[in-house]
Amino acid sequence: MLLGRSANGLYWMHRYIERAENMARLVDTGLRLALTQAGTASDEWASVLTSAGVRDVFEKNHDTYDTATVTDFLLRDLNNPSSVMSSMETARMNARMVRTALTRETWESVNEAWMALTRMLKRRVDEPDLPAVLDAVKRETALIRGAFHGTMLRNEIFDFAQIGTLIERADNTARILDVKYYVLLPSVAWVGSSLDNHQWQTILRSVSALRSYRWTYEGDYKPTHIADYLILDQRMPRSLSYCYRGICDSLDYLAEQYEVRHPCHEMAAAKLQKLKSASVADIFEEGLHEFLKEFIRDNGALGDRIAADFRFY
Amino acid sequence: MTTFDEMRLGGQARPPYEAYQSWFDRQDPKRLNQKSGDAERVFRRTGITFAVYGDTEAAERLIPFDIVPRIISGKEWRRLVQGIEQRVQALNAFLDDIYHRQEILRAGRIPKEIIANNAAFLPEMIGVRPPGGVYTHIIGVDIVRTGEDEFFVLEDNARTPSGVSYMLENRETMMQLFPELFQQVKVLPVENYPQLLRESLTAVRPPNCDGAPTIAVLTPGSFNSAYFEHAFLADQMGVELVEGTDLRVVDGHVAMRTTQGYKKIDVLYRRVDDDYLDPLTFRPDSVLGVPGIMDVYRAGNIAIANAPGTGIADDKAIYSYMPEIVEFYTGRKAILQNVPTWRCSEPDSLAYVMEHLHELVVKEVHGSGGYGMLVGPAASKKERAAFARKLAAKPSNYIAQPTLSLSTCPILTSKGLAPRHVDLRPFVLVSDRIRIVPGGLTRVALKKGSLVVNSSQGGGTKDTWVLDD
Numbered sequence: 001m002l003l004g005r006s007a008n009g010l011y012w013m014h015r016y017i018e019r020a021e022n023m024a025r026l027v028d029t030g031l032r033l034a035l036t037q038a039g040t041a042s043d044e045w046a047s048v049l050t051s052a053g054v055r056d057v058f059e060k061n062h063d064t065y066d067t068a069t070v071t072d073f074l075l076r077d078l079n080n081p082s083s084v085m086s087s088m089e090t091a092r093m094n095a096r097m098v099r100t101a102l103t104r105e106t107w108e109s110v111n112e113a114w115m116a117l118t119r120m121l122k123r124r125v126d127e128p129d130l131p132a133v134l135d136a137v138k139r140e141t142a143l144i145r146g147a148f149h150g151t152m153l154r155n156e157i158f159d160f161a162q163i164g165t166l167i168e169r170a171d172n173t174a175r176i177l178d179v180k181y182y183v184l185l186p187s188v189a190w191v192g193s194s195l196d197n198h199q200w201q202t203i204l205r206s207v208s209a210l211r212s213y214r215w216t217y218e219g220d221y222k223p224t225h226i227a228d229y230l231i232l233d234q235r236m237p238r239s240l241s242y243c244y245r246g247i248c249d250s251l252d253y254l255a256e257q258y259e260v261r262h263p264c265h266e267m268a269a270a271k272l273q274k275l276k277s278a279s280v281a282d283i284f285e286e287g288l289h290e291f292l293k294e295f296i297r298d299n300g301a302l303g304d305r306i307a308a309d310f311r312f313y
Numbered sequence: 314m315t316t317f318d319e320m321r322l323g324g325q326a327r328p329p330y331e332a333y334q335s336w337f338d339r340q341d342p343k344r345l346n347q348k349s350g351d352a353e354r355v356f357r358r359t360g361i362t363f364a365v366y367g368d369t370e371a372a373e374r375l376i377p378f379d380i381v382p383r384i385i386s387g388k389e390w391r392r393l394v395q396g397i398e399q400r401v402q403a404l405n406a407f408l409d410d411i412y413h414r415q416e417i418l419r420a421g422r423i424p425k426e427i428i429a430n431n432a433a434f435l436p437e438m439i440g441v442r443p444p445g446g447v448y449t450h451i452i453g454v455d456i457v458r459t460g461e462d463e464f465f466v467l468e469d470n471a472r473t474p475s476g477v478s479y480m481l482e483n484r485e486t487m488m489q490l491f492p493e494l495f496q497q498v499k500v501l502p503v504e505n506y507p508q509l510l511r512e513s514l515t516a517v518r519p520p521n522c523d524g525a526p527t528i529a530v531l532t533p534g535s536f537n538s539a540y541f542e543h544a545f546l547a548d549q550m551g552v553e554l555v556e557g558t559d560l561r562v563v564d565g566h567v568a569m570r571t572t573q574g575y576k577k578i579d580v581l582y583r584r585v586d587d588d589y590l591d592p593l594t595f596r597p598d599s600v601l602g603v604p605g606i607m608d609v610y611r612a613g614n615i616a617i618a619n620a621p622g623t624g625i626a627d628d629k630a631i632y633s634y635m636p637e638i639v640e641f642y643t644g645r646k647a648i649l650q651n652v653p654t655w656r657c658s659e660p661d662s663l664a665y666v667m668e669h670l671h672e673l674v675v676k677e678v679h680g681s682g683g684y685g686m687l688v689g690p691a692a693s694k695k696e697r698a699a700f701a702r703k704l705a706a707k708p709s710n711y712i713a714q715p716t717l718s719l720s721t722c723p724i725l726t727s728k729g730l731a732p733r734h735v736d737l738r739p740f741v742l743v744s745d746r747i748r749i750v751p752g753g754l755t756r757v758a759l760k761k762g763s764l765v766v767n768s769s770q771g772g773g774t775k776d777t778w779v780l781d782d
Contacts (some may be wrong), residue, residue, distance in 0.1 A: 004570045005559050096360070097535045100548040104359075111360045156572065258573050310572040 006098045007160045008312035013094035014164035020087035022172045024137035027074050029206040034067050045070040051179045054082050076121045084137055085121050088114050101157045109147040113140035159250035167303050170243035176206050178292040207238045228280045244272040262309035267302050317460045317720040318732050329386040332498045348490050352378050361482055361541055377773035379724040383755040387782045396649030401452050401741050404626045406642035408448035412438045422641050423634045433624035443620045445517040450618040452741045458720040465652045471627040473584050476754040477740045478542035483776040499781040501751035507549030509748045514580045516744040517616045526579035528552040533585050533601045543584050562605040567615050580616045587621045629678045629712050658709035666713040670697045673713040690716050734758045736766050751779035
């Protein structure tokens with residue numbers, strides 16, 4: 001038996017932990033570009049803000065896209081609901097709310113992450129210190145994930161948490177791809193030029209997939225490969241397909257336990273089916289941008305549907 | 314005034330502290346101070362924090378924990394238990410009487426006005442008999458000591474007493490820090506409290522509930538100062554922790570919204586005040602309670618612990634009548650003494666209090682948490698004058714007590730042991746029988762000479778040991 005409010009808390013706790021980590025990775029990518037491409041740094045920061053879905057909030061308060069301003073906004077600004085600090089605050093608040101549903105190890109890892117990051121992000125971070133701080137964010141979130149996976153019983157609590165993580169992750173991957181979709185289009189793929197090598201690496205790096213991509217494709221950077229890898233590859237843990245497989249698994253476990261299927265089950269299953277049967281060629285034909293736009297919208301709608309079907313409110 | 318120190322008497326350890334003292338003498342002071350720091354880290358990591366109302370600087374603070382235990386001998390404890398049992402029986406008998414025949418008023422043992430004009434008396438409870446006839450199920454009896462055999466009850470907390478999670482976590486922390494100490498000193502365990510609480514709540518399930526009852530803890534939410542404790546107790550008992558927004562009345566029962574629909578609750582351990590419990594009956598603006606829960610209660614379909622309206626039993630105006638109340642319902646003199654109390658509503662007493670402000674403690678009748686009180690000897694002339702004006706304006710709002718010389722127990726400072734004043738709150742569970750775990754929450758005033766032990770006013774806590782002797 002699980003309270004609807006607790007399911008909601010677990011779901012959002014995990015979305016925000018995932019978000020904090022994604023945010024750190026985006027900043028990391030932005031920094032690398034800013035270092036290597038002095039001239040276009042502000043364009044890159046603008047697109048990082050778009051990927052993070054916080055460009056509007058940023059532009060309300062700032063008019064320059066320099067490294068110091070953007071990184072501060074993405075890491076520390078509490079007016080930015082998706083900044084690392086805001087995400088950790090929200091994640092911990094939710095964790096506190098569902099404390100009785102978490103193992104001691106999980107709760108303490110969240111609380112300790114929050115304490116460590118609060119301390120580190122108390123003041124503006126100087127640029128030379130940024131890599132260490134970003135590492136800390138990734139390490140703390142990895143510790144939470146480790147504690148969670150290592151100690152939590154695989155029951156409904158686990159499933160709602162898992163669904164939160166994967167919906168957030170799918171949203172993040174789709175956004176990153178969408179911001180850079182034009183780089184992947186065949187018409188503008190200048191194979192081998194240094195510009196697009198950077199661009200592709202950016203995409204892969206921002207989903208922590210640069211090395212695993214090399215393993216899979218032996219360093220052959222082709223737009224179709226990259227799209228295939230991030231959208232359809234079932235073994236790549238940040239691909240849309242992987243995320244939906246996990247979401248469907250968790251929803252199926254819930255259906256088994258509760259002995260009832262809801263509209264959200266059909267929605268998720270339909271999406272997974274589409275991802276399974278699609279080929280990159282089909283997606284490019286449909287239009288990559290359109291495909292991603294639809295995906296982001298449907299992914300959001302699935303989250304709402306799950307909230308309604310399981311009485312989150 | 315001489316102060317009774319519980320650890321040392323005439324340059325020697327008092328008998329309950331002998332074993333501890335000899336252990337302590339063998340310790341490296343540096344290591345002990347280090348352990349003290351370890352304890353703080355444990356509390357922070359676990360998130361055992363509390364919020365201080367009106368303190369925006371520190372949204373979450375730790376209650377300082379001192380690593381020197383407060384030790385009570387088995388003999389001292391057994392005597393306290395007798396007194397406490399007598400007292401909680403009297404409190405429940407009083408509540409049953411006051412919401413039914415009001416014999417004690419008819420007998421003229423306490424004045425009618427004190428009930429009639431009291432906001433803590435809930436007319437909605439008149440004629441209502443809770444499941445098992447128990448009104449106050451969980452009681453924290455605040456006890457102070459002034460000498461070898463002198464114990465006084467300072468206050469009864471019969472509404473929603475808090476602090477039991479500290480009793481449990483303090484012990485847990487001590488066992489982690491000093492495992493070897495527990496092999497040398499035989500201390501009675503407290504960790505079965507959550508289990509006893511669950512048994513106790515199960516025993517007062519409503520008559521309409523057959524089988525194992527569904528129990529839930531109702532919290533005002535994660536922003537409440539005692540949220541940690543609410544979550545802790547729900548967790549340890551293995552029951553749900555619910556908020557008002559999770560609950561509604563469905564088919565004549567209170568039910569919680571789960572991922573599979575509404576599920577009925579039989580016993581609600583509520584940590585929400587009476588005022589907020591039911592917006593249809595009490596404060597209409599409350600979002601912390603459950604609309605209609607009082608109807609379900611009156612229909613006998615839910616047990617609420619503690620029952621609404623128990624505040625009339627721990628009101629400070631009633632407190633001064635406790636010796637009469639205990640005698641009236643138990644037929645015996647109270648085993649535990651009350652602190653002598655002047656009721657400022659009585660002109661003679663008021664005159665005395667006004668004359669002696671510099672040596673008295675004056676408290677608001679309905680206050681709690683150490684707010685709105687005057688500690689005469691510690692206050693400045695100006696503060697006393699200001700308080701005298703408030704007192705003159707509304708005498709019935711105040712009671713006064715002599716400044717007791719509370720016993721001390723040492724705390725560990727960077728310069729070694731130093732005596733500080735303490736009080737004690739044992740936790741009592743009442744249902745089919747009375748259950749008391751051997752221990753309680755010892756609060757300690759950390760400032761030298763201070764008599765105010767409340768955590769909201771800079772007090773700390775200690776582990777409380779009852780010896781198995």
